[in-house]
Amino acid sequence: MVNGIWILLILIGLIVSVFNGRLEAVTQSALDNAKYAVELCFGLVGIYALWLGLMKVAQESGMVNKIAEKAQRILGFIFTGIPLRHPAMGAVAMNIIANMLGLGNAATPLGIKAMKELQKLNPRKDTATDAMCMFLAVNTSSVQLIPTTVVALRSTAGSGNPAEIIGTALIATICSTTAAIIAVKILQRFY
Amino acid sequence: MMEIIKIISSYSIPVFIFVVLGYGYIKGVKVYDAFIEGAKDGLTTAFRVLPYMVAMFVAIGIFRSSGAMDILINIVAPVTSLLGIPSQILPLAIIRPMSGIASTGMLAEILKAYGPDSYIGRVASTMMGSTETIFYTLSVYFGSIGVKRIRYTLWAALLADLAGFIASVVICSIVFDN
Numbered sequence: 042m043v044n045g046i047w048i049l050l051i052l053i054g055l056i057v058s059v060f061n062g063r064l065e066a067v068t069q070s071a072l073d074n075a076k077y078a079v080e081l082c083f084g085l086v087g088i089y090a091l092w093l094g095l096m097k098v099a100q101e102s103g104m105v106n107k108i109a110e111k112a113q114r115i116l117g118f119i120f121t122g123i124p125l126r127h128p129a130m131g132a133v134a135m136n137i138i139a140n141m142l143g144l145g146n147a148a149t150p151l152g153i154k155a156m157k158e159l160q161k162l163n164p165r166k167d168t169a170t171d172a173m174c175m176f177l178a179v180n181t182s183s184v185q186l187i188p189t190t191v192v193a194l195r196s197t198a199g200s201g202n203p204a205e206i207i208g209t210a211l212i213a214t215i216c217s218t219t220a221a222i223i224a225v226k227i228l229q230r231f232y
Numbered sequence: 233m234m235e236i237i238k239i240i241s242s243y244s245i246p247v248f249i250f251v252v253l254g255y256g257y258i259k260g261v262k263v264y265d266a267f268i269e270g271a272k273d274g275l276t277t278a279f280r281v282l283p284y285m286v287a288m289f290v291a292i293g294i295f296r297s298s299g300a301m302d303i304l305i306n307i308v309a310p311v312t313s314l315l316g317i318p319s320q321i322l323p324l325a326i327i328r329p330m331s332g333i334a335s336t337g338m339l340a341e342i343l344k345a346y347g348p349d350s351y352i353g354r355v356a357s358t359m360m361g362s363t364e365t366i367f368y369t370l371s372v373y374f375g376s377i378g379v380k381r382i383r384y385t386l387w388a389a390l391l392a393d394l395a396g397f398i399a400s401v402v403i404c405s406i407v408f409d410n
Contacts, residue, residue, distance in 0.1 A: 086279070
């Protein structure tokens, strides 16, 4: 899918530039942007290092596990198909907390573990259960509390206040996650 | 309400650092050593996205500087204005559920083109921070356990995505009074 979009952007851009007589501008922008992309990644190194360093401390102190344990109770209200204290609930909670804290790399293996645990509770192995649908809808609705990459990109782009979007993003995240939960609760009646 | 949102923005990172390091120190973690060990991954994480970033940045740069972006924005403007979404952000909204890295590159390009502190830059940042990639995650997660019939998962995920986009526009128009 990204393949198609990428090639379309380039081909359409090149064709339009011929008609608009902007071939020089296109060449210039291709070269400039390639260079800027590298500068941008250098800008990301610092904030990623800061964040992943903090997260290592949070993991070693047991903070991540502790939050995930507490979160299970709240998640129990949303994930109705999972028995209390089932390993699936623990794995789901760990993944969601990892995503909340922006631990993308750690979250994926935890998420796959959660799916495997949920599959054990599944009577029809080729069909998703309501709990799986809920887990993935919540997961893909974004639950990240502090969007570190966005803050880093804004900072590299020369923002006067890179963090000013944390509050607005948090409210929007709450809206999208709430919408995910409501959508699953409604749609599961029809499927 | 507006004040609360602004307080959240300015306090969250310092409070987070304080809580994580303070808790770690109390629990007897060698905080400095642990921090360094985690920070090493920052380098690999940032450089892993470099080729994707270059690919996306160059493609969007060509598309924008040729004038094709203006044509696209004019075509979609009637639809986006109905939803109240600035039309310059629609390309980001479309690619967001498809690819995390591609949309990161696109956001960076928007911030460069319009400025991070412009209204468009703020809405794009908020959208990016409040939505996630969908198609890739669904295929990896369901693929890992061999589930083929995913029922309504995609619809719920896309609805949530749309809610996040609309919420971003509404909240930004209130907080950053356009």
